[in-house]
Amino acid sequence: MAKRRESGIDVVASMSWPVGLGLGLIAFIGIRYGIGWLLSVSGNPLLSLAGSQAASGIYAPFAWIAMLGCCIGALVSFLKRRGRRHLLTSQTGLGSLGAMSWQEFEQLAGEAFRRQGYAVEETGQGGADGGIDLVLRKGGMTTLVQCKQWRSQQVGVKIVREMFGLLVDQGADAVKIVALGEYTPDAQRFVRGKPIELMDGRTLLATVMKIQARTESEVALDKPVYFAAGVLTCLLIALILSPRSAQRLTAPDAHVEVSAPGTPAQLPALPIAPLRPMAAPATATVATQHAAATNQKIYQADTPLSGEELRAWEKRNRESMKILEKTTPELETK
Incomplete structure (x- = not known):
């Protein structure tokens, strides 16, 4: 009878499920980062270019496919293990x-x-x-x-x-x-x-009974919670190793802080260059400075006028306006 051709999932399913999960994590790291590294250090310009493309994440989907395939194989191994244990017990x-x-x-x-x-x-x-x-x-x-x-x-x-x-x-x-x-x-x-x-049947039954008496210490690997924890751990490690997740985790401190409702958001402070003091003109001399000081006029405010002085000033102002109106020729309008 010909042997059935096995797939990659069948190979992983034939292993212990912790080994399958570990193999999936190794496959993810190898495809996601190992291929690009091997091509970049080859020394060939074309291979180095392919390595830079691989480092940019072109093989990331294949890495996730390999990871999920190993997880599926580990799940099959876990279910088979539980089934075989049930047969024994x-x-x-x-x-x-x-x-x-x-x-x-x-x-x-x-x-x-x-x-x-x-x-x-x-x-x-x-x-x-x-x-x-x-x-x-x-x-x-x-x-x-x-x-x-x-x-x-x-x-x-x-x-x-x-x-x-x-x-x-x-x-x-x-x-x-x-x-x-x-x-x-x-x-x-x-x-x-x-x-x-x-x-014969009696020998097999005696072997099974002997195994039943000492299998209590192996129950941990048959519990679904251990399997789920293993899968989640592998997926979490893969997410942390992904470049986008790493960038989000290692983002710079300069960021916009979210304020409480009703308060304005605080924007990052921009660097301001220090102001440089203006240098005094080199051609200024003591003589020119003294001349400027002497020519400077100081104006003082006039003292306020009294009532009589104000009326006299208004009278003179009216007389001046009348003289100005008589002596000034009228402009011709068209």
Whole structure:
């Protein structure tokens, strides 16, 4: 059965969700700033020009797309983790193992191995008809796993021979076959002296029960509040690292302050250059200054007129006006 082609989100979803969020933040910084920096230090004029354009934010949309894609992958990983944990905690006996679907049976086996320290890869190659369902890696060793949820049928030697052939073909170190039921005597004789482990339903159930007794310390990563806090932290860091947000946070102190209602806004004070004193003319001499002082006239206000003096002045003024009217010729008007 051909392996399904994985997307970038599938790759992130196969990781732990904190790792996926961290990868998204690293991708954001690398695309937003790393590309421009690498191009600018290349020494090539064309690449340096492309680096300056990248530094201006031309790749910012791609950085946000990578960040959001990793967040989506981390969300899928979080939901899968909760689902696998539910499978582990809900098992009570062989009856519950037989009641689940074959896909859930594979997920349960994978989670059981994951809790034992294995790095688990769900290949998607096995299906319901056979093949490699899981690939385990631990301590530099690779182990191939096939899961068989046969309720009323024993696992025969044919299945064991096929898995041994896959072990040789892919250069793996060991094989594990996990079955709900039991194995035929021929299958048990075939695995003697070979790196093949046969796990029946009772062995799997004992492993699950042992994991259930020590999983309380791992509940924190299964809580939605921790996942939401991780996503918000990554987005906040990305926003702070964005140039526009940084400019708003580091704006200069010269700004218009918002006043209370009814009071005028205070505008920033403009710098005023200091006034320079006017220098005295160099050609001024003591003689010219003395002459100007002597020629200066001082005017004093006249003393106010008395009543009789005022009437005499008005009389003389009227007489003068009459003489002026008689002696002045009239202007001709057209």
